[in-house]
Amino acid sequence: MVRIRLQRHGRKRAPFYHIVAADSRKKRDGRVIERLGRYNPVATPATVAVDTERVMYWIKTGAQPSETVERLLRNEGIYYRLHLERWKKSPEEIEAAVSSWKEEKAAKAGSTVSNKEAKKAAIAAEEEAFQAEQKKRAEEEAKKAEEARIAKEKADAEAKAAAEAAKAEAEAAPDTAAEADAPAEETGDAPAEETKSE
Template structure:
């Protein structure tokens, strides 16, 4: 039966990950498989490839056909290079020692390229972060400088206003003090008669009592009036005596 080395999808939506499997070519993509030989995660940079190189090489040598994506992965890991050298060994074109030596050199060269790419990506990321920080710092410095300039202008304007209105301010203060003193003097003058008024009323009270006592004196004089009224009665008695 025809055998393929292909990817079987798994993972979340928009976060796909894949298993590298050996399966029957007639089986569905995510269906039954013969053997799992690795994983592939395209969400990282560079992509993460975890592959059992020996198993992949054995299946390739047995005639399993990789899909285009898996072929690129196998080339990246040196499996296809190893197959090419092994075919040369089988045909007698080169010895096994020479094939192993060439494969080792190729793997070292490939590893240095991969490491160079990783370092370049890390450097680019650090440079972008530094540039962003520098731009942010520049904006912050410009904003701080603008605020400082505005504060200096406001301070200068305030000093100029104080210098221009210094004399007027002194006159205003003197006028305010004079008004306060005048108001205090007026309050003192207004309060003095109010405090003396009760004393004067106290002095006048005896006069009122004298007026009230006048009727009592009139009452004492009333008996005199009665005496005056009794006098005609005595005169009448004397006239009766004379007539008798």
């Protein structure tokens, strides 16, 4: 059975692959029937170059693509072309439909966010929320400290006023006590008791 699969080339940690039609009983890097394209996963973004007509020929004759190759061919629109051919579309209609499909796919890929970017955005949002929470907490603590300072100043002022009032009362109190202790001034009148005894 003929398989459409990847054949590894390149060096260690820098692979690229040929997309080949080969006998399924042969080794991965063994003899091939036909080379159909090239795939480079290391490039950014990954590049795929496929001979569309030959790939479609092999699929029509019953060649089975591997899972990875099938995914690559779907992304290139090969299966969409086969679908349109089955519906008896003209080559012009097929080309127009596939090109519009690729444009929509590229626009969608440009608008979507990669997992890495999404994680980075989530971390940034979390950091921003944490900073906002810290700022809010610091403002609340500063407000509480200011309220405590004002309350302390008020209490100190009240205590000072109370001390001054007590001091003023204490200064006034000896004068009244001295007046109470002073002997009564002698007047010309004799006491009533003395007059009786005479």
